[in-house]
Amino acid sequence: MTSEQLAWKIRRHGVEMTHLSGGSHIGAILSVADIIAVLYSGVMNVSPETAESPERDRFILSKGHAGAAVYAALAENGFFDVGELVTHYQNGSRLSGHVSHYVPGVDLSTGSLGHGLSVGAGMAYAGLKDNKSYNVYVVLGDGECDEGSVWEAAMFASHYGLSNLTAIVDYNKMQSMDFCEKTISLGTLAAKWEAFGWNTVEINGNNHGELKKAFSKRFDNSKPKVIIANTVKGFGIKFMENDILWHYRFPHDGWEYDLAVSELHKSKPDGVEDIYTPNGVGEPVVPENADIYNDHTTSATWKPTWRENSEGGKE
Numbered sequence: 001m002t003s004e005q006l007a008w009k010i011r012r013h014g015v016e017m018t019h020l021s022g023g024s025h026i027g028a029i030l031s032v033a034d035i036i037a038v039l040y041s042g043v044m045n046v047s048p049e050t051a052e053s054p055e056r057d058r059f060i061l062s063k064g065h066a067g068a069a070v071y072a073a074l075a076e077n078g079f080f081d082v083g084e085l086v087t088h089y090q091n092g093s094r095l096s097g098h099v100s101h102y103v104p105g106v107d108l109s110t111g112s113l114g115h116g117l118s119v120g121a122g123m124a125y126a127g128l129k130d131n132k133s134y135n136v137y138v139v140l141g142d143g144e145c146d147e148g149s150v151w152e153a154a155m156f157a158s159h160y161g162l163s164n165l166t167a168i169v170d171y172n173k174m175q176s177m178d179f180c181e182k183t184i185s186l187g188t189l190a191a192k193w194e195a196f197g198w199n200t201v202e203i204n205g206n207n208h209g210e211l212k213k214a215f216s217k218r219f220d221n222s223k224p225k226v227i228i229a230n231t232v233k234g235f236g237i238k239f240m241e242n243d244i245l246w247h248y249r250f251p252h253d254g255w256e257y258d259l260a261v262s263e264l265h266k267s268k269p270d271g272v273e274d275i276y277t278p279n280g281v282g283e284p285v286v287p288e289n290a291d292i293y294n295d296h297t298t299s300a301t302w303k304p305t306w307r308e309n310s311e312g313g314k315e
């Protein structure tokens with residue numbers, strides 16, 4: 001499977017998983033899908049067969065709320081059955097909303113932002129001390145970079161010369177309630193990482209060619225590497241792009257789900273099957289005065305009684 005095919009599958013699974021569960025964070029899943037797809041399509045040395053190998057690479061999704069993207073990549077890589085993905089966020093499922101280490105292939109449970117880089121730096125430090133050849137990859141959100149612990153870990157990593165550590169910042173300029181700039185300005189993000197002693201590469205993080213080049217770029221020093229990946233939150237589904245509503249809102253039954261699927265079908269790579277709606281969903285009818293265009297508050301995303309009478313839905 002190519003990285004483009006995997007990225008499409010991650011997006012399609014992400015829409016289905018959040019739709020069925022009433023789970024949040026579809027914007028964050030779509031934002032990071034290309035980064036995860038490229039990592040799991042040849043950059044990282046991971047597979048179900050080598051899961052127990054001390055030499056295999058380590059991966060941490062520090063922005064754990066986009067866990068559905070990792071679950072989709074793992075299932076598509078054979079770590080568990082793709083059919084399990086639809087249990088996401090349901091009672092009794094191991095596929096919790098925030099990424100869980102009970103799932104095969106997941107190294108660390110995350111969700112409380114700001115901790116993944118510290119753990120990743122510890123893993124990288126241990127790898128160097130034990131003469132192991134593995135690399136550690138940590139994906140952070142840009143809003144997550146507001147957390148002071150990120151910068152403690154950044155200093156630790158440069159102090160100990162952790163050249164086996166790569167951080168990727170999913171730089172979509174948004175966090176949960178608003179744009180980063182309006183919440184806490186990150187200023188010149190790449191310059192900050194550089195000042196903390198990191199090799200810094202800045203790219204378009206929704207472009208697979210640029211991602212692959214950034215991952216393979218080698219530096220002739222012993223600093224850790226950060227990839228500042230400029231992304232679009234909601235990337236791939238136009239009406240979700242750069243709209244903060246889709247941090248928490250999920251694609252509801254009706255036009256929201258239909259339009260999301262039909263948009264994805266417009267960019268479906270050859271050779272990829274959609275296991276949920278093999279032929280797409282036709283042309284969705286979008287109501288002229290859809291609520292969604294009038295009510296962009298996060299409270300509008302929480303409708304606890306939705307689907308209360310239907311099977312398998314959130315209670």
Ligand SMILES: Cc1ncc(C[n+]2csc(CCOP(=O)(O)OP(=O)(O)O)c2C)c(N)n1
Nearest residue numbers: 028065111112113141142143144174175176
């Ligand atoms: C320590 C902590 N504080 C607050 C939250 C609630 N929260 C969940 S997602 C999110 C926004 C994260 O934004 P960003 O890191 O930019 O990720 P994105 O969704 O944009 O990829 C917040 C504040 C959390 N999960 N952890």
Ligand SMILES: [Mg+2]
Nearest residue numbers: 142143174175
């Ligand atoms: Mg963000």
